[in-house]
Amino acid sequence: QVQLQESGPGLVKPSETLSLTCTVSGGSISSFYWSWIRQSPGKGLEWIGYIHYSGSTNYYPSLKSRVTISLDTSKNQFSLKLNSVTAADTAVYYCARAGQNWNYGYHMDVWGKGITVTVSS
Amino acid sequence: DIVMTQSPDSLAVSLGERATINCKSSQSVLSSSNNKNYLAWYQQRPGQPPNLLIYWASTRESGVPDRFSGSGSGTDFTLTISSLQAEDVAVYYCQQYYSTPFTFGPGTKVDIK
Numbered sequence: 001q002v003q004l005q006e007s008g009p010g011l012v013k014p015s016e017t018l019s020l021t022c023t024v025s026g027g028s029i030s031s032f033y034w035s036w037i038r039q040s041p042g043k044g045l046e047w048i049g050y051i052h053y054s055g056s057t058n059y060y061p062s063l064k065s066r067v068t069i070s071l072d073t074s075k076n077q078f079s080l081k082l083n084s085v086t087a088a089d090t091a092v093y094y095c096a097r098a099g100q101n102w103n104y105g106y107h108m109d110v111w112g113k114g115i116t117v118t119v120s121s
Numbered sequence: 122d123i124v125m126t127q128s129p130d131s132l133a134v135s136l137g138e139r140a141t142i143n144c145k146s147s148q149s150v151l152s153s154s155n156n157k158n159y160l161a162w163y164q165q166r167p168g169q170p171p172n173l174l175i176y177w178a179s180t181r182e183s184g185v186p187d188r189f190s191g192s193g194s195g196t197d198f199t200l201t202i203s204s205l206q207a208e209d210v211a212v213y214y215c216q217q218y219y220s221t222p223f224t225f226g227p228g229t230k231v232d233i234k
Contacts, residue, residue, distance in 0.1 A: 035223075045163075045171065045214055045225040060222045061122075094170055099218070102152075106218035107161040107176035114170050 002027035004095050004112035012089075012119050018082040022095030022112055029053055029076045033098040033106060036069060036080045038091040039114075046091075050098050050106075051078055085119045092116050123147050123217050125226035133234040140202040142229045144215035149195045152219070159219035162191055162200045165228075166211045174213075175200065207233065 008020035022034070036048040049059035051069040059067045068081045082089060092114040099106035124147040134140045150159045158178035163171035173182045175191035178198055188203045202209055210233060215226040 044227050045216075047223040047225070058221045098223075103155060105157070105159065105176060106223065107173060107216070108163075108171070109173045109176075109182065111170040111172070 002097065002110050004097065004110055006093060006095050006112045006115040008115060008117070010116055010118060012085055012117060013121050014086055014119055015084055018080070018085050018089060018117055018119070020080045020093055020095075020115060020117070022078050022080075024076045024078075024097075029071065029073055029078065032100055034069075034071070034078045035096045035098040035108060037094045037096060037108070038089075039094070040088075040091045043091075048080065048082075048093075087119050090117065090119045122222055123150065123220060123224050125215055125217060125224050127213075127215060127226035127229050129229060130227070131230040131232065133232045134202075134205045135234045136207065137204050138234075140205050140209070140231055142200045142213050142215075142231070144193075144198040144200070144226050146196045146198075146217050146219075150217045150219035151195045158194055158198070159217055160191075160193070160198050161216045161218060162189075163214045163216065163225075164209075164211045165214065166208075171214060202231070205231070205233070 003025045005023045012018045030053045033050045035050040051057045071078045094114045095112045096108035097110040098108050126145045128143045160178040162175040165171045179191045212228040212230050214228050
């Protein structure tokens with residue numbers, strides 16, 4: 001059974017870079033899309049972007065200038081970097097598996113438990 | 122971007138009664154190439170990550186109780202819980218994966234009356 005686990009610092013200073021890693025266990029990172037989603041305190045869900053195992057990426061337009069999602073197939077991990085953070089980036093960050101292709105769909109069927117990241121000096 | 126809206130914002134239902142949540146997309150999420158609706162429903166219990174309930178608007182994910190059902194097509198969708206159980210207290214989100222950026226509805230909170 002595939003499991004995902006987010007890791008990274010829980011506190012980031014304003015203007016610095018938020019860096020998180022998602023480790024995939026129980027299955028291969030190949031053949032799938034992998035997403036990052038965040039949820040601000042008391043708010044709904046916001047899709048940040050995805051990466052395909054081939055390395056292609058797609059980001060939420062309003063975050064695109066600050067976001068990079070990358071893949072390390074040798075470690076079965078994918079990562080999120082969000083630079084120039086502000087308090088508005090404080091959220092629970094989730095990683096999720098997001099399907100294989102147009103015909104299989106991109107619904108997110110496996111999620112990590114989430115990691116709380118606070119942006120504060 | 123496709124904007125997702127949900128109604129109601131919250132509802133309280135007696136145990137064993139039906140709960141109905143509506144979701145509307147600002148444009149159709151029905152693909153003409155494969156006749157599939159690119160719409161999913163998630164359940165998020167307090168302190169937990171979202172959990173996939175329904176995809177393709179009406180296909181139940183493996184392990185999801187059959188009291189959960191999804192219906193609708195194009196721009197209008199419904200999630201129905203046929204007989205509410207205590208463990209169904211949660212926030213429910215719809216999400217479109219027809220086009221990027223993938224977008225979620227604002228959520229509907231379900232409580233016990």
